[in-house]
Amino acid sequence: xxTLVTSNQTAIxxxxxxxxxxxxxxxxxxxxxxxxxxxxxxxxxNGAGKSTALRILCGIAQPSGGAASISGFDIENEPERAKxxxxxxxxxxxxxxxxxxxxxxxxxxxxxxIPRNTAEERVKRYVHQFKLEEHLEKxxxxxxxxxxxxxxxxxxxxxxxxxxxxxxxxxxxxxYSSWLxxxxxxxxxxxxxxxxxxxHMLDIAERICDSFTVLNRGITIAQGTLAQFRVRFGPSSLxxxxxxxxxxx
Amino acid sequence: MWKEFWFSAKRSLTxxxxxxxIAGVVAVSAFLALAMYLLFYAEPTLGKTLISTLVELGxxxxxxxxxxxxxxxxxxxxxxxxxxxxxxxGLVMSRADENxxxxxxxxxxxxxxxxxxxxxxxxxxxxxxxxxxxxxLIIQVGFQGFELxxxxxxxxxxxxxxxxxxxxxxxxxxxxxxxxxxxxxxxxIILVILTVFIVASPLIxxxxxxxxxxxxxxxxxxMFSQMLLLSPSLDIxxxxxxxxxxxxxxxxxxxxxxxxxxxxxVSSPKLAQTRSNFIGIRKNxxxxxxxxxxxxxxxxxxxxxxxLRNPSKFFVPIGTVVxxxxxxxxxxxxxxxxxxxxxxxxxxxxxxxxxxxVTICILSPAWDSFASERRTLFIxxxxxxxxxxxIRGKYLLALLQSAIFTSPIIGxxxxxxxxxxxxxxxxxxxxxxxxxxNSVGILVSASYPPAYRGMGPPPFLILLGxxxxxxxxxxxxxxxxxxxxxxxxxxxxxxxCVLAYVWKASGSCLKRAVQSFVKLQEF
Numbered sequence: 001x002x003t004l005v006t007s008n009q010t011a012i013x014x015x016x017x018x019x020x021x022x023x024x025x026x027x028x029x030x031x032x033x034x035x036x037x038x039x040x041x042x043x044x045x046n047g048a049g050k051s052t053a054l055r056i057l058c059g060i061a062q063p064s065g066g067a068a069s070i071s072g073f074d075i076e077n078e079p080e081r082a083k084x085x086x087x088x089x090x091x092x093x094x095x096x097x098x099x100x101x102x103x104x105x106x107x108x109x110x111x112x113x114i115p116r117n118t119a120e121e122r123v124k125r126y127v128h129q130f131k132l133e134e135h136l137e138k139x140x141x142x143x144x145x146x147x148x149x150x151x152x153x154x155x156x157x158x159x160x161x162x163x164x165x166x167x168x169x170x171x172x173x174x175x176y177s178s179w180l181x182x183x184x185x186x187x188x189x190x191x192x193x194x195x196x197x198x199x200h201m202l203d204i205a206e207r208i209c210d211s212f213t214v215l216n217r218g219i220t221i222a223q224g225t226l227a228q229f230r231v232r233f234g235p236s237s238l239x240x241x242x243x244x245x246x247x248x249x
Numbered sequence: 250m251w252k253e254f255w256f257s258a259k260r261s262l263t264x265x266x267x268x269x270x271i272a273g274v275v276a277v278s279a280f281l282a283l284a285m286y287l288l289f290y291a292e293p294t295l296g297k298t299l300i301s302t303l304v305e306l307g308x309x310x311x312x313x314x315x316x317x318x319x320x321x322x323x324x325x326x327x328x329x330x331x332x333x334x335x336x337x338x339g340l341v342m343s344r345a346d347e348n349x350x351x352x353x354x355x356x357x358x359x360x361x362x363x364x365x366x367x368x369x370x371x372x373x374x375x376x377x378x379x380x381x382x383x384x385x386l387i388i389q390v391g392f393q394g395f396e397l398x399x400x401x402x403x404x405x406x407x408x409x410x411x412x413x414x415x416x417x418x419x420x421x422x423x424x425x426x427x428x429x430x431x432x433x434x435x436x437x438i439i440l441v442i443l444t445v446f447i448v449a450s451p452l453i454x455x456x457x458x459x460x461x462x463x464x465x466x467x468x469x470x471x472m473f474s475q476m477l478l479l480s481p482s483l484d485i486x487x488x489x490x491x492x493x494x495x496x497x498x499x500x501x502x503x504x505x506x507x508x509x510x511x512x513x514x515v516s517s518p519k520l521a522q523t524r525s526n527f528i529g530i531r532k533n534x535x536x537x538x539x540x541x542x543x544x545x546x547x548x549x550x551x552x553x554x555x556x557l558r559n560p561s562k563f564f565v566p567i568g569t570v571v572x573x574x575x576x577x578x579x580x581x582x583x584x585x586x587x588x589x590x591x592x593x594x595x596x597x598x599x600x601x602x603x604x605x606x607v608t609i610c611i612l613s614p615a616w617d618s619f620a621s622e623r624r625t626l627f628i629x630x631x632x633x634x635x636x637x638x639x640i641r642g643k644y645l646l647a648l649l650q651s652a653i654f655t656s657p658i659i660g661x662x663x664x665x666x667x668x669x670x671x672x673x674x675x676x677x678x679x680x681x682x683x684x685x686x687n688s689v690g691i692l693v694s695a696s697y698p699p700a701y702r703g704m705g706p707p708p709f710l711i712l713l714g715x716x717x718x719x720x721x722x723x724x725x726x727x728x729x730x731x732x733x734x735x736x737x738x739x740x741x742x743x744x745x746c747v748l749a750y751v752w753k754a755s756g757s758c759l760k761r762a763v764q765s766f767v768k769l770q771e772f
Contacts, residue, residue, distance in 0.1 A: 060630040061770050084633035094624035096551065098558040110537040110547055111632040 010072070011036045011163045011194030012057060017066030018218075019052050026052045028218045029066070034194050034211075036162070039185060041209035042198040043238075045246060048215040050198035051091055054165045057196070058088040070163050084112065087161035091168050093152035097141030101132060101151050104140055105158055112159035119158065126154040129180060146172050153181065164188065164195040170204055182208055206238040216246050321407070328411040332418030372408040376401060544634040548642025555621075556614075556650065614654075615647035615690025619769070626769070636766045640691060640759055647687045655679050674734050678727040684751050685726070686719040688758035693718075696765040722754060 012034040019027040027049035034040040042050045055061040057068050059079050068075045073082035095104045102123065109119035127133055130150045135143060143151065149172050156164070164185070170178050185195055185208060199205050205212070206226065214222040222229065222245050229241045236244070380387070380401060387397065537547055622629060629639055659676050726747055733743040 055770070058627075058631040060627060062768060080633040080635060083631060086631070088627060088631040090627045092624075093627075095628075096555055096625060098555040099551070103554075107537050107547070107551055108628070108632070111544070111628075111634055116536075 009035050010069075011038075012040075012068075012070060012165075012196055014053070014057065014068040015066055017053070017056055017063045017068050019049070019056060019061060020064045025218050027056070027063075027215075028220075030213075030215075030220055031223075032196075032213060034196055036194050037189055037192040038210045039189050039195040039197060039208055041205040041212040042196060042215065043200075043202060043205055043212055043242060044215035047217065049218040050215055051167050052218075053215070054088065054167050054196065054198055058086055058165050059083055060088075085161055086163040086165060087156040087159065088165045089152060089156055089167060089169050091171070093149055095140040095148065095151060095155075097139060100137055100139055101127075101143070102136050104151065105155055108155040109158050114159055122158045122160075123154075126157050129184075130154050130177060146174055146177070149173060150177055153177075157184065162193055164193065164197075166195065167198045168200065169197065170199060170201050178204075202237075202239045202242055212238070214242060214245050221245050324411060325414060328415040329418045332415035368412060369409075372405055372412075375408065376404040379404060544638030545641035545645065548629075548634070548639050549645050552618075552643060552646045553649075556646070614650035615644075615687040616694050618643040618647060618691055618694040619766075620694065630769075636763045640695065640762045640766060643694075644687060644691050644759060644762075647690060648683060651683050651687060652680070655683065671734070674730065678730055681726050681730075681747060681751050682723045685723045685754050685758070688755035688762070689719050689722060692758045692762040692765065695762040695769060726751070 010033055012032060014030055014032040016029045016031060017027065018025065018029050030049070030053055032040075032053075042053060044050050052061065056063045057070065057075065059075050059082065062076070070082040071085040073085070075082045096107075099107065105123045105127070106116070106119055109116075109122070114122075127136055130153065132147070132150055132154065135147055135151070140148065140151065153169065169181060173181065182204065185197075188195060189210075197205065197209060209226075211225045212223070212229070213220055226238060226241075229238075230236065233241045233244055380397075537550060619626075659672060659679060729743050729747055730740075733739045
């Protein structure tokens with residue numbers, strides 16, 4: 001795998017990353033460049049390769065080819081430095097059942113070497129924002145799926161990453177949490193953080209994303225802003241454009 | 250009722266493939282034909298049979314009888330293990346039946362009866378094939394009609410008991426997986442024990458006796474009736490193998506029994522409060538720290554508290570060790586040792602070997618290291634903690650756990666075993682074996698996490714292969730140290746060599762574990 005050289009403005013860079021599982025191509029030559037202060041939507045049907053792309057970018061999966069970097073650090077050659085700047089939310093997040101919510105959040109903070117006082121202050125802030133006060137002393141194993149999701153989201157914001165990789169983050173969130181997450185992500189964009197958002201919820205993506213990559217069966221079928229898509233497909237919603245694009249391929 | 254049963258049975262029999270029966274009978278017959286040929290009928294062509302070779306080597310009548318008894322018992326234990334690990338109703342229902350046939354308009358009772366009927370047909374055919382294979386011998390020995398019927402029924406009953414054991418074992422494990430009530434699980438365990446030790450034993454003895462009578466007829470009686478050992482070294486070797494084999498079997502039974510019992514105890518609502526208090530150790534008072542060993546300390550601390558707060562993770566292995574010791578004590582001192590020929594002193598090596606095998610078998614903490622991270626792997630993989638720190642943290646915890654679990658065994662040895670055996674030596678050997686074995690466990694866990702647990706029952710071959718791998722890598726340690734123990738010049742030198750080997754072997758396993766962890770994706 002080649003090492004990528006990126007400019008200071010590029011938060012996420014992927015060059016021709018691909019992933020094969022035996023004979024099955026999960027992701028084929030994905031090129032991606034997300035600058036700071038941008039929310040980029042990764043959209044596509046089931047099995048399009050969105051989760052695979054995110055797992056490669058955060059270092060969970062190794063690509064079969066290509067190179068990727070986060071905040072200028074190559075994810076394969078400098079994984080610890082790259083990971084120190086990113087926050088990843090998987091599709092089906094989970095925590096350690098035998099730890100309480102508070103213990104879990106402080107554990108995650110310690111993984112990022114955040115001083116205890118700062119960590120406690122951030123835990124307090126985000127727990128309040130996500131309305132998790134009543135769950136703070138509960139064990140992770142006792143939480144519902146929605147609460148679990150909110151706890152892992154909290155753990156993500158506690159170490160204040162520069163780059164967010166979010167896999168279907170609005171899934172299983174209640175309306176308030178969904179609204180809150182949208183607001184936080186917009187705030188993060190204002191703070192010049194980069195967000196890569198893989199989602200099925202095209203209406204939300206249309207509202208908050210600045211640019212998009214549309215994947216289908218591992219192949220990039222379109223990339224650009226909504227305005228650029230509208231030049232090509234006429235004045236349509238993202239959903240209509242998405243349906244046209246996926247039916248073409 | 251019978252008409253309905255017959256038609257549904259017929260239909261179900263068609264569904265579950267007649268081919269299965271034919272293929273089974275052909276396979277069993279071919280295997281039996283080969284086995285019987287080698288055992289009894291190979292003399293005209295090969296010049297000798299397997300039995301005559303063993304007799305020439307000095308095998309005694311007691312040993313022959315023990316071997317047959319042991320094989321039949323082994324089948325029984327394998328049924329027990331197979332049922333416990335199975336994901337479907339063993340001999341009666343397959344997974345396909347559960348998912349496809351049960352939703353179809355066939356009464357479950359009829360399906361069960363039909364499948365049972367099919368199983369019975371299979372068993373009758375198998376027993377007939379066995380008896381046909383030894384028929385010439387039966388005629389020579391002069392078995393009477395009643396004895397033949399008894400033999401037939403005995404074989405058939407034993408096969409049914411094998412199936413029954415497998416199914417009961419499956420039911421116990423299913424009840425555990427689905428949170429069955431404590432009394433139900435315990436009742437099943439008692440039923441399994443009764444089946445194994447009370448119902449099956451007389452049947453095994455009956456068949457063992459019949460087989461012995463056939464063998465005694467085939468070979469001159471004086472070769473089988475004499476109690477003097479023709480070859481003491483062979484008998485000691487056989488004794489060591491039998492004792493070690495029995496130790497492993499006892500471990501498996503004890504492990505399953507204690508796991509079942511303790512899991513049921515743990516899930517008991519009456520004890521929920523006690524459990525809650527136990528789990529709540531230092532609730533919200535944990536202070537996460539990274540020390541001199543970096544992130545390893547953090548990972549160690551996280552896993553330590555998770556283990557301590559999980560009663561099944563903590564109590565089950567301890568319970569297994571205690572149950573094993575009780576089982577082993579009773580069986581070895583009451584049943585096995587007195588049955589040994591008079592005048593034979595079992596060498597200390599036999600006990601050392603038993604301890605060693607138990608030590609190997611007890612390494613579940615290391616094999617379980619990454620299986621328990623199945624849903625949280627993303628945390629370890631996406632945070633800036635070095636993979637080596639993760640592996641080190643997990644290795645240290647596995648060492649601590651296995652040291653805690655093996656201490657009672659060393660303690661028991663010091664109480665039970667002959668005074669000539671030095672407990673220091675046993676402790677040293679166990680410690681060194683644990684260093685290597687745990688590193689192998691971590692490597693396997695990082696390479697293939699579901700091997701021990703996680704996604705359903707572990708593949709049987711892996712479950713057996715892991716102790717074998719550990720045994721292969723570590724067997725040299727107790728042998729070398731025991732041989733040189735007492736020699737003031739050689740022992741320190743050998744100890745240094747062994748330490749170097751342990752350092753190198755565990756180091757390279759851990760290094761490979763780091764590489765495997767980097768490649769580890771989802772499982």
